[in-house]
Amino acid sequence: MKKLIVLIISFAVISVNSAMAWGGFAHSAITEIAERNLTPQAREQIHHYLNHSLPFYAIWMDQYRYTDPYRPSGKWHSNWMDADGAVDMANEKCAAYQVTRIQKLMKNYKNMPKEEVRLNLLYLIHLVADMHCPGHNVWPKKSHPQYYYHLTNNKGKKESFHKVWDVDAIQYGRKKWTASYYADKMATLSPKEIKKICKGTPYKWAATSLPNAEKTFELTPKGSNKQKYSKQTREEMRRICDEEAVKAGYRLAYVMNQIFKK
Amino acid sequence: MKKVALLLLSVFAVIGASAQTGASMKRVLEGSMILAQRNLSEDGKEFVRSFLGQSFYEDVQYLYYLEKKNQAEYSSDIHFLYLDKNFRPMKREGDDLIATIEASMAIVRDREGRERAEVVMALRTIINLMSDMHNIGHVRLESVPHSMQDFKIWRYNGDTPKYIKRKYQVEWSRFWNVYSGSHSGMTGAMWADDYELAYGAKANEYAAGSLYDWVADIGKSANEIYKWAVPDYEMSRIQRNDLEDFYFEMMAKLGYRLAKMLDMLAQQQ
Numbered sequence: 464m465k466k467l468i469v470l471i472i473s474f475a476v477i478s479v480n481s482a483m484a485w486g487g488f489a490h491s492a493i494t495e496i497a498e499r500n501l502t503p504q505a506r507e508q509i510h511h512y513l514n515h516s517l518p519f520y521a522i523w524m525d526q527y528r529y530t531d532p533y534r535p536s537g538k539w540h541s542n543w544m545d546a547d548g549a550v551d552m553a554n555e556k557c558a559a560y561q562v563t564r565i566q567k568l569m570k571n572y573k574n575m576p577k578e579e580v581r582l583n584l585l586y587l588i589h590l591v592a593d594m595h596c597p598g599h600n601v602w603p604k605k606s607h608p609q610y611y612y613h614l615t616n617n618k619g620k621k622e623s624f625h626k627v628w629d630v631d632a633i634q635y636g637r638k639k640w641t642a643s644y645y646a647d648k649m650a651t652l653s654p655k656e657i658k659k660i661c662k663g664t665p666y667k668w669a670a671t672s673l674p675n676a677e678k679t680f681e682l683t684p685k686g687s688n689k690q691k692y693s694k695q696t697r698e699e700m701r702r703i704c705d706e707e708a709v710k711a712g713y714r715l716a717y718v719m720n721q722i723f724k725k
Numbered sequence: 726m727k728k729v730a731l732l733l734l735s736v737f738a739v740i741g742a743s744a745q746t747g748a749s750m751k752r753v754l755e756g757s758m759i760l761a762q763r764n765l766s767e768d769g770k771e772f773v774r775s776f777l778g779q780s781f782y783e784d785v786q787y788l789y790y791l792e793k794k795n796q797a798e799y800s801s802d803i804h805f806l807y808l809d810k811n812f813r814p815m816k817r818e819g820d821d822l823i824a825t826i827e828a829s830m831a832i833v834r835d836r837e838g839r840e841r842a843e844v845v846m847a848l849r850t851i852i853n854l855m856s857d858m859h860n861i862g863h864v865r866l867e868s869v870p871h872s873m874q875d876f877k878i879w880r881y882n883g884d885t886p887k888y889i890k891r892k893y894q895v896e897w898s899r900f901w902n903v904y905s906g907s908h909s910g911m912t913g914a915m916w917a918d919d920y921e922l923a924y925g926a927k928a929n930e931y932a933a934g935s936l937y938d939w940v941a942d943i944g945k946s947a948n949e950i951y952k953w954a955v956p957d958y959e960m961s962r963i964q965r966n967d968l969e970d971f972y973f974e975m976m977a978k979l980g981y982r983l984a985k986m987l988d989m990l991a992q993q994q
Contacts, residue, residue: 491910514923514970518911526907530963641752642910 489633489708490521491642493592496650496712500657501719508723512581517588517715518642524589539590541599542669548606550669558594559669562587562718566665569722587718594669595711597703598628600676612685622689628679631689633704635697649709660710661717668714675703749905751786753976754856756916758782760980763917764928765988772991776845782913785856787849799825805898806858810868812944813937823940826854830986834993848990852983858940859979861972862898864947872947876956880965897954903965904972917980923970924977931978932985939982946971 494517501509501517513520528537538556545551552560565583572580593599602610614622634640640648652660663671682696682703683689692700758781765773777784788804791797803820814823829847836844857863866872878900881892895903911919924931 487907487909489910491908491915495915510922515973516915516919516922518915519908519919519923522907526962526966526969530961530966641912643912643915645910 486525486629487522488640488642488645489596489629489704490589490592491518492645492649493595493708493712493715494518494521494588495642495646496709497588497715497719499646499650500713500716502723504725505716505720505723509584509719512577512584520585520588521592522589523585524593536586539586540593541596541601542594542672544600544602544606546603546606548602550666550673552666557669558590558599559665562590562594562665565590566718566722572722584719588715591665591715591718592708592711594665595672595707595714596629597632597672597676597679597707598625600669600673607680609680609685614683614685614687614689616688617690624679624683627683627689628700628704632697632700633708635701637701645708646712649705650712652709652713657713657717661714668710672707672710675707678703749909749911750902752911752913753905753908753916753973754785755782755913756911756920757856757976757980757983758785758852759913759917760920760977761983761987763921764981764984766991769984769988769991773848773987776841776848781848781852784849784852786853788853803854804857805863805865806940806943807865807873808867808940808944808947810866812866812941812948814940815867822854822858823936826851826936829854830990833990837994848987851986851990855983855986856979858943859975859982860898860901861943861947861950861975862896862901864943866944866947866951869948869951871955872951878954878956878958878960880960881962892959901972904969907969916976920973920977920980924974924981928981932981936986939978942978943975946975 498517509517524533524536524540527533528540539558539561541556542559543551543554543557545554550559551557552563554560565587568575569580569583572583600610604611610624612624614624614627616622637645678699682700683692762770762773762780773781788797788799792801799820803822803825806822807815807817809815814821817824829850832839832847833844833851864872865874875896875898877894877896879892879894880900880903
C-alpha cells in the first residue's frame, strides 16, 4: 500500500512538472524577442499577411504537423548532419536547408499569392527557433550513437534525451518566468552585438551552434538520472539554451526584416 | 483498493493538466481585461480605479475565488448563459447570469449612498459574468436540448493512425481551455497586444449595441457550433485548429464589450 501511495504522489508531481512545457515557453520567448526587434516596415508587412502577433504563431508548425497538407513539414524541425558531421544542406529535412530555401523564395514575395507568403512566414517563425534547439541536431547513428540514447529518472525509467533539452533545461529555476520577462532579462544585446550574431547564413548559424549541441552529450550522458544533475550542470544546460534561444530571437527578426526591407 | 488507487491516479492526472491550463487560461483572460482597461475613456478609467484599483484582471475570476472559499452567494449555475430560441435570456428561477448582471448594473448605477464594498462586489460580479458568457462552453440554448447540461466530447491529437489512438475525453464546458494551454509563456499584456492586432479593426462592431445584442451574437455562434458539438463527438486536430481563431475572437469581444459596459456605468449615476 505504501508503495502505491508513493507511486501516486510521484505521478502527481510528474504531471505538474511536465506541464511546464519548454516547447511553448521557449517558442513564445524567442518570438517575443523577434517581435521587439522587427523594423516598422517588417511589422506592417507581416501584419498584412498574418492576423496575429509572432508569439501567437510560435507553435503553429507543431499544431499542424500531423494534418494534411502540412504533414511533410513535420520532418523539418531539426538540423541533420551528413556522414562527415557537417550540417547537411542537401537534405530537405534539414531546418537550415528549409530556412535558406524559404529566404530565397521570399525574395519574390510581392509576386507570390498571399496564402503562400503567409505559410512561408509561419514556417520561418518556427524553424528559425527550432534550428537553435540544442537537442534538435541529428547525426548519423554511426558517428554519434549517443544521440539515440535515453536518460533515466529516479525510478530508473527511460527519459527522452530530446525532451530534457527541449522541455526542462531552459526553465530550471524559472518556473514562474513568462516569455516577456525572459525577453526583458535575456535580450539585452547592443546593436553591434546583434549585428555580429546575425551575420552569415542559416548554414553558418547552424554550424556555429554545433559545439553547444555536442556539449549536450557531455552534460547529460547516456543513462544519467535527469533528476540528479548537479546545480553546476543545470546552470550550464540553461546557459546553452539561453545562448541559442537569444540568438534565435534576434535572427528571426533579422530574417523577417531582410525579407521586407524597402 | 485497486479501484481507489486508479481513481486517485486520474484525479492527480487532472490536477497536473489543469495546473498548466489554469495559469495559461488566467493570462488569456488577463489579456481581455488589459484590453478592456486600454479601451476605457478617461472617466471610465478613473471610475474603475476608484473602486477596483489600478487593474482589475484578478476580478475576472472573483466569484470562482469565493466559491473555493465557500463564501459564494450564488450556485455554480450562475456561470452559465441560458438563452431561448430567439437568443434572448430565458426567464429562469434561481441564480441567473443575465439577471445577476442586470441587478449588479443597477447597484453600480445607484451607487450614491451605498456601501463601497457593495459597489465593488457588483463590479466584480459583472466582470466575472461577462467573461463567463463569452465562453461558448458556458452557453445553453433552449432550442438545443443537449446543450442544457454539460456533456463530454472526445478530442484526438492528430489524424494519423499513431495519434488517433491518443483520445482524450473532456467536458464541453472545459474544452475551450485547450487553446490557452497551447500558448504557454504568453503574458496578459502579450495577449492584449495580440487581440488589438488581430481584432482591433472590428472593435466598434463588437462593442455596438446593448447587453442583449451581445448575448444574441454569442447565442447565434453557439447555435452554429451545437450543430456538430453533441455528446461523445470526436473532434480531430484539424477541427480543433480551425476553431482557435474563433475562441480568441471571443476573448477580444469580451475586452471591447467590457470597456463599453464600464464606460456606460461610469457615466450613469
